[in-house]
Amino acid sequence: MKITAAVMREKGGKFSLEEIELDDPREDEVLVRLVATGICHTDTLPRDQVVPAPFPAVYGHEGAGIVEKVGAKVTKLKPGDHVVMSCHYCGACDTCKTGQPMYCRDFSKANFGFARMDGSPTMRKGDEVIHGGFFGQSSFATHALGNERSVVKVANDVPLELLGPLGCGVQTGAGAVINSLHPSAGDSIVIYGAGAVGLSAVLGAVVTGCATIISVDLNDQRLALAKELGATHTINPTRADPVETVRGLTGGLGAKFSLETSGNLKALRQAVDSVRILGECGMIGAPAFGSEIPLDTWGLLLGRKVRGICEGDAVPDLFIPSLVELYRQGRFPFDKLVTFYDFKQINEAIEDSEKGRSIKSVLRFS
Template structure:
């Protein structure tokens, strides 16, 4: 195989805008899968990385909810073949205790493989002349026409499925839905409050409906999102957790706002669980330990829903086919060239889940 030319949106440094460039992509090396991308969802973590709040290798190609068609595979890859339709998710080592427990979001190498974008010996890279560009973020770097992925973070799907609608399954949707269905294991009739009605929060809402939860409350500041939450099955929706009556078996915080967490603990029922799913700034937050101990309450951190993409994404696709996971209600499509506009729409809250669609030759 030979190198190919690709188009990619490169971020030169922290806070820099996207710059579209023609770059050179090596042939895939061991355990690499070259994917011709059709679409990529925009996740809040992309914004955090672009701002330099996470340790990523500038200049860099972001994007970690990719979907496309396998173009070529490297030595040792037998899980997919050219022509297969695939969704891309996060990268893991496959060998540590968490990976063996089918919870690769807690992989001991999560940071170097996903944020640092480290590659293994002999694997191909993406180049601007003789300068290597960060092209392995979350094992994919999918704001481009082509990306390298790996056997562990590629999920093959049926060819009749819409790649643009299913692209967000690889991170945001599986995070919200996995938190409810796998980490919390919400049972029929239980109550749940979801803080934040972005893509993660609304995915948690749809999963709560699938789980048969009883009281389902969504809290957000955007009236349009609260209206959508009601349409998707919320029994109550409002803009202030403090005004709600009663206690909850489960609370899912997707906002990443530490000031809300003390109040969230107070709203937990006996043996209730607070799931921390947001991107929290470093630092402390204040809670009363006796309020946790005396009521048997729990606080649990959740990465990527606590799921294994290879088994959980097909489960979500099943719900989508049944009409129980109407992802199309969250999505607005943008041309790849309009990536900045898509980011702005996400940042302002105007769009729940922007998805950029790549040009196809």
């Protein structure tokens, strides 16, 4: 079928809206008409060749929409279902089979392979291959193909245009707290970075009952929003040393948990140094490949843990509906992060995201 997609044709370029052809769904795939798609920092990585990727290509991996067609073997979805599109995974490796699909052995191939798992393309423009299948969806388009495994049915009585970010950024931040660190009521946590992922982590900390929730960022407006969302304290590193301030706020011990969401190596070291004996630091932010930081090995010998976290350790079919229900109850107001743009404003929306003028830009399709 013919669709309109935002195509990237060169390193560091601008998106152009083009009419291209999208395959019909195969037996395990679904065709989704997009209502809205969130913009995530990861969408800029292939554009800037931070990760190797081909051109021309279609990005986008926080799609929300309505199922239009399903393949012959699809059983969990039907036309008309409201859905969120999340990360792709093979479903067959040991990590997938043990309920940890975000650590799929083929995660890179499934999400950054720019094709189906068998290497076949999903998009064309005449004789030209348009590299699609980004995160199993390429949802910077009016329609997207997704595998049944990674397309999640959601309730139809909540605003579908809001829900796309649950497929990646919001899922990642909230899940890192709820699923990965799983603090107990009354615990302390410091979250480095107050972007969409970091603020989603603040919401996750509120849901889990943390008593001390500290948000660290350079942007005072974002820190103000963190307070509005439930942070008990905020720190701007240009005015106070984060590690010393965290210790002062926690009786000199350090926080029970810390989370680094920005990809900044200095912030990562501070996040590690902010936790107490037997504390745990989670790392979400993605610095450049091959980056390293020095660590205090004696500090680690005192029971401190440092662990990487991918996509909030989520099982999307289970976790995304739970976030929708928390939102419905008024306990997870992630809508406060969102700024809407028309699809044709995609370049403006991405620039606003990169320059900090918006926290979670979301494209709407008319």
